[in-house]
Every structure is written in C-alpha cells, then in structure tokens.
Amino acid sequence: MLNSNKVKELTVASEKKASTVSSSLISYIIRRIAIGLIMMLGITLISFCVTQLVPGDPAAVNLGQSAMSNPEIVARWRAEYGLDKPVPEQYVIYIKKVLHGDLGISQQSQRPVSTDLGEFFPATLEIAIFAILISLLFGLIFGIISAINRDKWPDQLIRFFSLTGVSVPTFWLSLVFFYIFFFKLRWFPTNGRLDPGEDAPSHVTGIYTLDAVLHGQWALAWQAFRHLALPAIVLAIYTIAVLTRFTRASVLEILGQDYVRAARAKGLSEFLIIKRHVLRPALISIITVAGVAFGNLLSGSVLVENVFSWPGLGQYAFKSAIGLDLPGIMGVSIVVAGIFITINLIVDLLYRLIDPNMRQSK
Amino acid sequence: MKLKDFFGRKGIAFASISALIFGTGIFASASSIAATNTTLIIDSEFNHKTVDPGREFESGGNMLVRAMYSTLMTFKGGDAGKPIPDIAVSYSGNADSTVFTYKLRKNAKFSDGTPVTSKDVVFSLMRLKNLKGNPSSLMDGITATAPDAYTVVLTSNVPNTAIPVIVCSPSLGILNSKVVTANGGYSTVGADTKDKAEAFLNATSAGSGPYNLSKFSLTTEVVLVANPKYWGPKPKYTKVIFRNVKQEVQRLNVLSGASNIAVDLSPAQTDGMSGVNVIEGVSTTVWFLYSNNNPAVSKVTSDANFQEAVRYGLNYADLVKFAGRGATQAAGIIPSAFQGALKSSDATVRDLARAKAALAKSTYANEEIGLRYWGGGAWEGISFDSFATKIAAQLGEVGIKIKLLPTPVGAALTTYRDGSDTMGLWFWGPDWPDSSNYSQNFAPGLKVGLRAGWLAGANPTVTDIVNKVALESNAAKRATLYRNFQLEINKKSPLMPLLQSPAILVSTTGVKGLAVNPIWKINVAELS
Numbered sequence: 001m002l003n004s005n006k007v008k009e010l011t012v013a014s015e016k017k018a019s020t021v022s023s024s025l026i027s028y029i030i031r032r033i034a035i036g037l038i039m040m041l042g043i044t045l046i047s048f049c050v051t052q053l054v055p056g057d058p059a060a061v062n063l064g065q066s067a068m069s070n071p072e073i074v075a076r077w078r079a080e081y082g083l084d085k086p087v088p089e090q091y092v093i094y095i096k097k098v099l100h101g102d103l104g105i106s107q108q109s110q111r112p113v114s115t116d117l118g119e120f121f122p123a124t125l126e127i128a129i130f131a132i133l134i135s136l137l138f139g140l141i142f143g144i145i146s147a148i149n150r151d152k153w154p155d156q157l158i159r160f161f162s163l164t165g166v167s168v169p170t171f172w173l174s175l176v177f178f179y180i181f182f183f184k185l186r187w188f189p190t191n192g193r194l195d196p197g198e199d200a201p202s203h204v205t206g207i208y209t210l211d212a213v214l215h216g217q218w219a220l221a222w223q224a225f226r227h228l229a230l231p232a233i234v235l236a237i238y239t240i241a242v243l244t245r246f247t248r249a250s251v252l253e254i255l256g257q258d259y260v261r262a263a264r265a266k267g268l269s270e271f272l273i274i275k276r277h278v279l280r281p282a283l284i285s286i287i288t289v290a291g292v293a294f295g296n297l298l299s300g301s302v303l304v305e306n307v308f309s310w311p312g313l314g315q316y317a318f319k320s321a322i323g324l325d326l327p328g329i330m331g332v333s334i335v336v337a338g339i340f341i342t343i344n345l346i347v348d349l350l351y352r353l354i355d356p357n358m359r360q361s362k
Numbered sequence: 363m364k365l366k367d368f369f370g371r372k373g374i375a376f377a378s379i380s381a382l383i384f385g386t387g388i389f390a391s392a393s394s395i396a397a398t399n400t401t402l403i404i405d406s407e408f409n410h411k412t413v414d415p416g417r418e419f420e421s422g423g424n425m426l427v428r429a430m431y432s433t434l435m436t437f438k439g440g441d442a443g444k445p446i447p448d449i450a451v452s453y454s455g456n457a458d459s460t461v462f463t464y465k466l467r468k469n470a471k472f473s474d475g476t477p478v479t480s481k482d483v484v485f486s487l488m489r490l491k492n493l494k495g496n497p498s499s500l501m502d503g504i505t506a507t508a509p510d511a512y513t514v515v516l517t518s519n520v521p522n523t524a525i526p527v528i529v530c531s532p533s534l535g536i537l538n539s540k541v542v543t544a545n546g547g548y549s550t551v552g553a554d555t556k557d558k559a560e561a562f563l564n565a566t567s568a569g570s571g572p573y574n575l576s577k578f579s580l581t582t583e584v585v586l587v588a589n590p591k592y593w594g595p596k597p598k599y600t601k602v603i604f605r606n607v608k609q610e611v612q613r614l615n616v617l618s619g620a621s622n623i624a625v626d627l628s629p630a631q632t633d634g635m636s637g638v639n640v641i642e643g644v645s646t647t648v649w650f651l652y653s654n655n656n657p658a659v660s661k662v663t664s665d666a667n668f669q670e671a672v673r674y675g676l677n678y679a680d681l682v683k684f685a686g687r688g689a690t691q692a693a694g695i696i697p698s699a700f701q702g703a704l705k706s707s708d709a710t711v712r713d714l715a716r717a718k719a720a721l722a723k724s725t726y727a728n729e730e731i732g733l734r735y736w737g738g739g740a741w742e743g744i745s746f747d748s749f750a751t752k753i754a755a756q757l758g759e760v761g762i763k764i765k766l767l768p769t770p771v772g773a774a775l776t777t778y779r780d781g782s783d784t785m786g787l788w789f790w791g792p793d794w795p796d797s798s799n800y801s802q803n804f805a806p807g808l809k810v811g812l813r814a815g816w817l818a819g820a821n822p823t824v825t826d827i828v829n830k831v832a833l834e835s836n837a838a839k840r841a842t843l844y845r846n847f848q849l850e851i852n853k854k855s856p857l858m859p860l861l862q863s864p865a866i867l868v869s870t871t872g873v874k875g876l877a878v879n880p881i882w883k884i885n886v887a888e889l890s
Binding site: 054055056057058060061063067068069070072073076108109110120175178179182183186190191192193196197199306307308309311315316322323324 | 401403411412419494495496497498499502554560577579580581582583585601603605606607608610611614615617618620621769770771772773774775776777779809
C-alpha cells in the first residue's frame with residue numbers, strides 16, 4: 001500500500017510530466033507556426049516571380065481593343081494596380097500590404113481579393129468537408145472489407161472499383177453524373193449552391209448548410225445540402241478510391257504482424273482485433289493520406305466546380321490565372337499554402353494523439 | 363467472415379444510418395426547377411465584370427445593362443443597323459456629321475420616379491468619357507451638351523458618321539445623375555480618379571430601363587426585377603435570373619426545363635435537340651488570318667506572293683463547314699449586317715494552282731512559319747486550336763509548313779498587339795455597330811493594320827479610301843467606299859477575312875420573340 005507521501009510524489013511527478021508534455025506541445029506548435037509563416041513568405045516570393053515570368057501583359061487581357069490603343073487609359077489602368085512600378089518594388093509594396101491584411105484589388109473582379117476569397121473559400125470548404133467525410137467513411141469501410149477478404153470476390157470487386165475511381169477523369173465523371181442523376185433521373189437539383197433566385201443565408205461562415213442551420217432556416221439548409229451532395233460525391237470518388245487502396249494496404253500489413261496473430265490465438269473476436277490492434281496503427285498512415293487528400297480537395301476542385309457552377313476557390317484561381325490577375329493569383333497561393341501548412345500541422349498533432357510513442361517524443 | 367461478425371452491431375448501425383442519410387439526399391425529388399410564367403432563367407458563361415454602364419464593355423455586361431438602362435436610341439430584335447427611338451424620340455445631324463441633336467421624350471422616368479432630362483444624359487455620357495475606362499473610347503472626341511431640359515447635342519471634333527449607332531451602345535446608358543452623384547459619381551474631368559460609384563451601381567441600378575437590379579454577382583447569378591416606374595411597355599417577365607453555367611450544362615438545363623434560354627451553345631451542341639426553339643443568326647464577329655507585312659518581323663510573311671499563296675490556299679468553304687451550322691464566309695472584313703458589306707459573290711475562293719504558283723514566286727524556302735493564336739481558347743463555339751489546325755493542314759496542301767503556336771490569352775494578346783507575330787489567327791467583334799469601326803482599324807498604320815505589320819503608307823489606295831469615308835456623310839457613297847475598301851484588302855493586304863461565327867440561342871418553347879442581337883445578344887424586355 002502506498003503511503004501519502006508516495007502518493008504526493010507520484011502526483012507531483014505526474015503533474016510535472018503533464019506540464020512538460022503540455023509546454024513541449026505548445027512550443028512545438030509555435031515552432032511549426034513560425035516555420036509555416038516563413039514558408040508562406042517564400043511561397044509568395046516564388047508565386048510572384050513565376051507570375052512575372054509568364055509572358056503577357058495583364059492590361060492586354062483586362063482592357064478592350066480600343067482602350068489598349070489609348071495610352072492614357074492604359075497608363076491609368078497600370079497605375080491603379082501598381083503595375084507602373086519596378087517589379088521588386090511591386091513585391092515589397094505587396095508584402096507590406098499583406099502584413100496589414102490587404103491582399104490587394106483583383107483585376108478580374110475589381111474587388112478586394114480578401115472579399116473574393118471570403119466568398120469563394122467557404123464554398124470550396126463546404127464541398128471539401130462533405131467530400132472528405134464521405135471519402136473517410138467509405139474509404140475505410142471498403143479498405144477494411146477488402147483487406148480481410150483478401151483475394152476473395154469482395155476484395156476483387158472493391159479493387160476493381162477503386163482502380164476505376166482513380167483512373168476516371170473527374171471532369172468527365174462530373175458530366176456523366178450530372179447527366180444521369182440530374183438530367184435523366186432528376187434525383188438531384190441542377191447546378192449552383194441554391195435554387196435559382198434563392199437568397200443565401202445571412203453570412204456567418206459562408207458555408208450555406210451551416211449558416212442556414214445557425215439561422216434555423218431548415219428548408220434552406222436542406223436545399224443547400226441537396227445542391228451540395230452531387231458535386232461532393234463526384235469529388236469524393238477519387239478520394240474514396242485512394243483511401244480504399246491505402247487502407248487495404250495498411251490493414252494487410254498489420255494483419256501479418258505477430259501481435260495480431262497472438263491476439264487471434266488468445267481467441268479475441270475479429271472485430272476486437274481490427275478495432276484494437278489493427279485500425280489504430282493503420283490510422284497513422286491513413287490520416288497522412290486523408291490530410292493530403294483534404295488539401296487536394298480544397299485546392300484542386302476546379303473541374304467539378306466548373307461543371308456544377310460551384311463558385312469556389314478553384315474557379316477563382318482558374319479565372320485569375322487566365323486573366324493574369326496578379327493579386328488574385330497571389331491571394332489564392334497564400335490561401336492554398338496556408339491550407340497545406342495547417343493540414344500538415346493538424347495531421348502531425350493527430351499523430352501525437354493516436355500514437356503514444358510520438359506523444360512522448362520531443 | 364460475416365459483416366456482422368466483423369463490424370459488430372454498432373458498426374452495422376452506423377453504416378445503416380450513413381446509408382440512410384446519403385440515400386435520402388440521393389432520392390430526394392429534384393428541385394423546384396425553372397420557370398414560372400413570370401420568371402425567366404437564362405444560362406450563360408459569365409464574362410461581365412461590372413454593371414456600371416460607364417465601365418462595362420463585355421458581351422455579358424451589355425445584355426444586363428441593356429435591360430436596366432435606356433439609351434438615347436436603340437435597336438429592335440436582331441438588327442444592329444437601324445437605330446430606333448429609346449429615350450430620344452428623334453435626332454438630326456448636320457451635313458458634315460460633326461453635330462447631332464437629340465430630342466428627348468418627356469414621359470421617361472427613372473426607377474425612383476424622377477423624370478429623365480438632358481442633364482442626366484450629359485452626366486452619363488461625359489462620365490463615360492472621363493472615367494477613361496474600357497468603353498470610354500466610344501466617346502473619343504465627342505462632347506455632350508444640353509441646350510434645354512429635353513435636348514442633347516453631341517459634338518464631335520472630327521466628322522463621325524457612327525454617332526447615331528454609338529449612342530445605342532449599353533455603355534451609353536442613361537444614369538440618374540442625382541442618385542449617382544450622391545453615391546460618389548463624377549462626370550467631369552478627373553472622374554477617372556474621383557468617381558467611386560461603381561460599387562453602388564453594382565448593388566443598385568439607377569436607370570430608366572424596364573428592369574431594376576435585385577441581386578448581383580460576378581460568379582453565380584444576377585437577378586433583375588421589373589421596374590414598376592418603367593415608362594415603356596411592361597415586360598412579360600417580372601423576374602429574370604441570369605446564371606453562370608458551363609456550356610455543356612446549359613444544354614441539359616434548357617432541355618430539362620431547368621432554364622429557359624441557353625446562350626452559349628455551339629451549332630454542334632444543338633444537333634439533335636428537340637422540344638426547344640433554336641434561334642440561329644450570324645454573329646458580327648469576323649475571324650481573320652494575317653501574314654505579317656513587316657519585313658523586320660519576317661521577310662517571308664511580308665512577301666506579297668506569300669500572302670497571295672496563303673489567301674488562295676485557304677479552303678474557305680471547308681472552314682465554314684468546320685465552324686458549324688449558321689457560320690458564313692466573311693466576304694470582307696466588314697460583317698454582313700453592316701453598311702457596305704460585300705456580297706458573298708465577292709468572297710475569295712480557293713485556287714490551289716494560283717496559290718502554288720504564288721508560293722513558287724515568293725521567298726519562302728520550306729521553312730516553318732509560326733502561327734500564333736489563343737491556345738485553349740474558344741469564341742462563339744469555335745475552338746482556336748481546332749481552327750488553327752485546320753488552317754495549317756490547308757496551307758500544308760499548298761506547300762507551306764505552319765508551326766502552330768498556341769499561347770495563353772494574355773501572352774498571345776501581347777505579341778498580337780505589339781505586331782511581333784509572323785502569322786496570327788484572331789477575331790474582331792465591333793466596338794460599335796458600324797462599318798467605320800473597321801475602316802478606323804483595318805488599314806495601314808491603324809490599329810489592326812499595325813498588328814499585322816501593315817505600316818502607314820503600305821497601301822495608299824486603302825488609306826485614301828479610309829480618309830474619304832471618314833468625311834463622307836452620304837450613306838450611299840459611304841457604302842460604296844466601304845465596299846472598295848474591302849475589295850482592296852482582299853486584293854492586296856496581309857489580312858485574310860475567314861468567316862463570321864454562328865450565333866445561336868436555344869430556348870424552351872414558351873419563350874417568344876427571341877432574337878440574337880449582335881451587341882447585347884438578348885433584350886429580355888422584348889420577350890413575350
């Protein structure tokens with residue numbers, strides 16, 4: 001039996017350890033954020049330089065034929081967007097503005113880039129969240145079923161579909177799904193985030209389903225959800241396929257470990273073996289893939305957004321690039337860089353939650 | 363192993379709930395689609411950047427602004443040659459086409475009920491000029507004055523026979539000067555820096571047209587509602603929703619009735635469509651090829667024999683077929699809808715023997731000649747890549763090796779506009795619907811001429827015609843001069859007019875009175 005002093009010592013040691021882990025976690029997060037900010041600065045520099053290297057005159061894209069032949073109009077336009085200054089000076093001015101929260105004015109929309117991003121990013125976030133949830137659910141289930149039925153028909157069937165999912169071009173798939181599920185079957189509404197002429201819910205997050213729920217507009221939330229479903233499913237198909245294949249591989253690898261065989265020998269049910277001894281270690285690598293996939297969903301949904309008239313970040317990036325809209329391109333670069341840096345940080349933190357060994361390590 | 367053994371009851375229950383959620387979403391009935399008798403849904407690929415009349419200059423912007431703002435004169439249906447009264451009931455011009463006087467109707471009102479007066483017209487037109495924006499060139503050399511409350515006088519520095527059609531442009535839409543001024547609008551010199559009314563005008567219309575702006579977006583949808591104070595005939599549709607929809611999806615939407623009108627379909631996309639109305643017209647967009655006339659850019663392409671080889675080596679009939687139903691060969695650089703347009707019998711016809719003979723006489727030595735165009739671009743259903751490939755194949759039959767140079771639009775426009783490309787494939791849509799827009803651009807030393815290396819003095823005959831037509835106020839004589847101008851271009855120039863794009867609108871059968879207008883595509887107020 002432990003005496004009270006011993007208990008006290010153990011308690012103090014435990015608190016000290018917890019405090020050390022906690023402060024080490026905080027310093028880790030701070031370090032990662034600092035590195036992330038430096039990386040974002042580097043990304044802005046690279047994006048800026050690459051944009052300058054692209055041949056072409058933004059004025060030529062944004063001004064009409066007649067306006068381009070009027071030097072006064074061209075000069076005024078260049079001055080308005082700061083393009084009349086030397087390139088290094090343009091970059092310094094840009095960074096100073098960014099540090100003050102000003103991402104500049106988009107040459108395409110002629111609105112502050114931050115306003116544009118505030119409108120477009122939540123639309124992409126909404127579709128990406130829904131897509132990743134679908135992907136995780138089905139990717140994990142299919143991957144596990146496939147692994148535990150290795151080389152049997154369920155495995156063959158799932159592998160066939162996952163290979164197809166990885167191989168089919170998203171643009172084509174979008175059109176086919178739209179044709180079948182909207183045009184032929186009428187299961188889903190047409191393109192757009194809401195029905196034609198419908199007013200969006202008052203802005204809280206910019207995620208319509210959530211905003212509508214927050215305002216108690218249940219019918220609108222349901223409408224937004226139904227508009228969201230088809231593009232999200234199309235977007236999820238590739239990710240489901242990737243996660244299925246990855247889960248299958250990870251589970252198969254772990255199923256061959258000695259401790260899994262030992263668990264079986266102990267007579268544990270297959271469900272408990274998978275739940276306790278297989279899924280947890282497999283999750284570490286699955287989370288990495290899911291994190292990257294989520295980043296890709298956020299930054300690479302342009303084709304789906306195009307077909308479904310989804311006013312998201314992908315469409316904005318595409319239009320900015322075509323229009324040589326430097327502030328727009330830079331704004332998107334910063335957001336996408338921020339997404340990947342944040343996701344990587346979250347994934348690393350999740351490692352620590354899942355894997356006790358990593359939690360102990362500094 | 364059974365699923366139940368593996369997942370357990372919780373797992374099965376979780377999967378069932380998930381399936382239920384997604385299943386409910388999937389099998390939900392389709393949305394309340396499309397149109398009622400009073401709501402119209404129009405699908406197009408958005409290209410507008412604003413609905414401030416003084417700043418907009420895109421085809422999509424024209425369609426929207428046309429519905430919200432009256433102009434001095436306008437066009438009816440698909441016509442773009444004969445101005446008819448709008449805010450002005452009549453106009454007259456002086457002999458040398460430097461002064462035009464417009465008499466305004468007295469019953470016209472803005473959407474807030476205040477009367478439209480000459481003060482508003484002068485404000486709007488001078489604001490457009492002094493904003494120095496994209497469409498400001500329409501007011502180049504023109505000044506608006508108001509001798510009384512219902513008379514407006516437009517005075518041009520130089521003879522300008524195009525003023526009667528220029529005033530039909532939606533960019534010259536009449537703004538409520540009091541409202542716009544109160545919201546940061548300026549019309550005087552310095553408006554380019556002082557005017558801050560664009561944001562206001564993108565949220566609230568201040569016009570006297572049949573519709574008011576209800577909702578504005580550059581990316582999703584624009585909603586217009588009928589203006590209760592409109593002074594003209596009430597439009598049939600009380601609400602018009604313009605949606606930004608991809609071309610491929612527009613087809614399915616209009617077929618299913620989820621929209622009433624699809625704006626951007628190509629002829630091929632309308633093949634096999636049934637249960638809808640397909641309205642065909644010819645666009646005023648003229649596609650042309652040029653062979654740079656500047657020896658400093660290329661000794662080969664500037665060679666008149668080489669240019670002749672290209673001109674007669676092209677199979678125009680085949681190009682028209684490629685462009686699809688509704689396309690026509692451009693007999694000259696001026697589109698068929700405008701004054702002085704050439705007849706189809708004047709069009710160049712392929713003569714392979716003549717082309718080969720001319721090539722043999724030229725300085726061409728079997729080298730590759732670069733042809734620049736907007737890579738990946740398309741306009742009015744015609745893909746630049748396919749078009750350029752077709753041209754390269756046809757010129758290959760003559761013996762000319764073309765090196766295709768697909769280039770992103772920004773870069774392609776830059777080299778096109780600085781005149782440094784050896785050959786180029788482009789199109790021209792008129793800044794204003796009049797032949798003068800062509801004589802003022804497609805001549806030696808002028809805008810497009812310079813882009814094609816056609817320097818001043820390169821063809822004195824063309825220059826002489828251009829100078830004469832600028833001063834000629836007699837319509838019949840102008841028409842003759844425009845014809846001669848084009849015939850000379852077809853005979854000896856670096857420019858080869860190719861074709862006029864098809865213009866197609868598809869609507870559900872309930873939509874009546876739809877016509878393709880070359881300037882604003884659709885006038886929604888005309889629909890019945």
